[in-house]
Amino acid sequence: SGVASSKSKWRVECFNFVVRAVSPTGVVYDLGDVRTEKAVGMYSAGYMPEAPIPLYFPSRTVTYLHAKTAIDTSGNWIRYSYKAYGNPFWPGIRGARSSIISADNEFSVTLPLKIEASDGRVVNFEYDDTSRRLQSISTAGNYWRYAYQALDGQDSQPALSKVTLP
Numbered sequence: 833s834g835v836a837s838s839k840s841k842w843r844v845e846c847f848n849f850v851v852r853a854v855s856p857t858g859v860v861y862d863l864g865d866v867r868t869e870k871a872v873g874m875y876s877a878g879y880m881p882e883a884p885i886p887l888y889f890p891s892r893t894v895t896y897l898h899a900k901t902a903i904d905t906s907g908n909w910i911r912y913s914y915k916a917y918g919n920p921f922w923p924g925i926r927g928a929r930s931s932i933i934s935a936d937n938e939f940s941v942t943l944p945l946k947i948e949a950s951d952g953r954v955v956n957f958e959y960d961d962t963s964r965r966l967q968s969i970s971t972a973g974n975y976w977r978y979a980y981q982a983l984d985g986q987d988s989q990p991a992l993s994k995v996t997l998p
Contacts, residue, residue, distance in 0.1 A: 833847050840856060841856035842855060842856060849866050850864065850866075851863040857904075858904065859903070859905070862899070862900045863898070863899060863900065864898075866897065870897060871897065871942060898912065898942060899912050900912060909949070910949050910950075911947070912944060912946075913944070913946040914944055915943055915945040916942045917964050941964060943966075953972070954971060955969060956969070956971070965980055966978050976996065976998065977996040978995055979993050
C-alpha cells in the first residue's frame with residue numbers, strides 16, 4: 833500500500849494491490865489489481881543468430897497496467913475494454929501478458945476493443961485476427977475503415993494506404 837506523486841501533481845495510489853492514478857484535475861483512472869491485471873513488455877531485445885530459429889531475449893522489461901475506467905469529479909465515467917492476442921510471454925507469471933513476443937515466438941499484444949461513456953456513447957475497435965491491424969472504428973452507426981499496403985519484401989510493417997470515412 834502506498835501513494836506516489838509527481839511534480840506535475842499526478843498521484844498513483846496502491847491499496848490492497850488495486851492501483852489507481854489521479855490526475856491534477858481529479859480524474860481517477862482505475863488500473864485494476866496488479867496481481868491479475870498486469871502486462872509484461874520489453875523495451876529492447878537481444879539476438880542469437882546461431883540458434884536454429886532466430887531467438888530474441890528481453891534486455892529490459894516493464895510491467896504495466898491498462899486503464900479500466902476513468903471517472904471525473906462530476907461522476908462522468910469512461911470504461912475501457914481490451915482484447916488480448918497471442919500467449920503470455922512468461923506463462924509462469926500469473927496474469928501477465930506480453931506486448932512483444934510470446935513464449936511460442938508469436939507476437940502478443942493487448943489492444944483496445946471498446947470505449948463506453950456514462951452518457952451512452954460507445955466506440956468499438958475491430959482488428960484483423962491474423963495481422964492484428966486496426967480494420968475499423970465505429971460509433972453511433974458510423975464506420976471508419978482502414979486498408980494497408982501489401983508488404984514489399986523490404987518493409988516489416990505495411991503502411992496505412994486508405995481510410996474510408998462514414
